[in-house]
Structures are given as structure tokens and as C-alpha cells.
Amino acid sequence: MAEKPQPVQVLYCGVCGLPAEYCEFGPDFEKCKPWLIQNAPDLYPDLLKGAGAGDADKVSDQLQSTSISSDAGSSKPKEEVKRLPGGKIKKKEKQEVIIEKVTRNKRKCITTVKGLDLFGIKLNDASKKLGKKFATGASVVKGPTEKEQIDVQGDIAYDIVEFITDTWPDVPESAIFFIEDGKKVSAS
Template structure:
């Protein structure tokens, strides 16, 4: 007599609701990681290794900070590094505003402003202020690198540095750059 097959038991993620094997393809994988480490460590062994490595880094950072505060060696803290899935590392972005003029149809210009969000400025508010100040259309769009930027209609590069430093005092003039002939040129 043939054996009766058992039904397949599927473990669903408690965070995103997807089967645990498919969490990495969902939009909330970063939020799912702690749940997966605790409830399904055999599915993602790399996550377990990564969490153990982070714990080891935290312990070493604590030891290093206590030795610094107790009068030990005065080593400078290394640059912030973000870990991406797969073990790759990403350095923290420099805080700078990049302004570029793009010509289209031989006469019309669009001025793009990148990097305002790195100074804690909401791009929607910045687009609204720039549009009012220069009496033109301005919107927040995704650039070619999937980062959001503000596009302003017209060539406003002549007054924009002054306006940015007045409207948002947190942005120093030394952190503003223009793209001219493919090169980054400081505005100051």
C-alpha cells in the first residue's frame, strides 16, 4: 500500500508575511532580519554570521571607547561604513550639494540640485521654496543613480548658491559645487 504524503509546512515571516524563503526578495528585508535570525536561522546562515560579526564589532567598540575615555591611546574613529547584503561595504556619503545645468532642445535649461537631503532638508519643501523664489516649476525626481534630487526649470545657477545659504543656514557655502564641463567646481 502506498504511503500517504505529509502536507508541506511553510514558515511565514512574522514581519512581512511572505514565506521565510522569500523575505530577501521583499521590500522589508532589513526589518525581517532579526525575526529570521531568531526563527529561521537555517534558511539564512549568512545573516547569523553577520549578526555575530556585528556583536563582536560592538564589543570591540565598547572596549575601545572605554580605553579611550580612561586615558588610553587617542586613536581617531574610522569613517562610518555601512554593511550591505552580501558583505559589501559602503562608505558614508560626503555632505555636499551639487548643482548641474542640463540643456535640452538647444534653448531650454533644467537646473538639478543634488544632496540637499544629506543636510536634513526635506526635498519637497526645498522644491516648493525654489519654485516660489525663482517663479518657475520645481519638483523632486529620482536621478539616474536612483537618488532623489530637485529639478528646477530654467537657468537659476546664478542666484541659487546665495538662496541656499540664506534659506538653509546648515548648508555651508564651501559644501556647494557646480558641475561645469564634466568637472566638479566649488561655488565659493
């Protein structure tokens, strides 16, 4: 009987997130070189040949300075950049509230409010206030993108803008948008 194959252990670059043997094809190979020299010297032996004794000291100094600078910056909240596979940088979400009216069964409407949580508003409290104000059902649900949103029964799309700006003053009217016919339209 044949032996069961063992899983392959892949070393991922600590800088770009790609497998170490693909770093040279990544977004910034120069930033990966010090990490590769220290953690995967067998993959790129030409990096070690090109780096003399003085260069090795520079590389170790560079690695220490990056670790020190990252430790020094930890006392102050630092915005972390999210990297996707392949080294692409994930964009930060814009702070905007998107209101969409969805019709179902040709008569019933649901108004969907997305993005209130980006302004620091608790969605449960917001759904209760919306339900009381418009005397209708409102609930927090997960949308198709796995983000939480508020579904309010009824067509309250144009009344809701004034309510949001009055109730939560930190939400500017310029940050509220409607989805009409598949296009994003400003509420102001």
C-alpha cells in the same frame, strides 16, 4: 517524471556576510572564527581541533562579550556600518550639494539640485521655496541613481548658491559644487 530539485539553503556568516564556506577568503577571517565555531562547526573542523576546552570557553566568552557590548551600545545611537556582498564597507555619503545645468532641446535648461536632503532639508519644502523665489516650476524627482533631487526650470545655477546659503544657514558654501563639463567645481 523527475522530481523538482529543492533550493539550496545557504548559511551566511553573521560577521562578514559571505557564505560560511567562503569566510576564510573574506576580509577578516579571525573575526569570523568564533561565529563559525558556534554556528557552522562542521564546515571548519580544524578550528575545533585547534581550539581546546579552554579555547572553547574563550570563544563562548568572546561571543557573549560581543553580544553584550552590542546590547550596551544600543542605548546610545551607534553609527552602523553598511556592508556590501563580499565584505566591502559601503562609504557614507559626503554632505554636499551638487548643482547641475542640463540643456534640452538646445534652448531649454533645467537646473538640478542634489544633496539638500543630506542636510536635513525637506525636498518638497525646498522645491516650493525655489519655485517661488525664481518664479518658475520646481519639482522633486527621482534621479538616475534612485535618489531624490530637485529639478528647477531655467538656468538659475549661479543665483541659487546665494539663495541656498541664505535660506538654510546650516548648508555652508564650501559644501556646494557645480558640475561643469563633467567635472565637479566648487561654488565658493
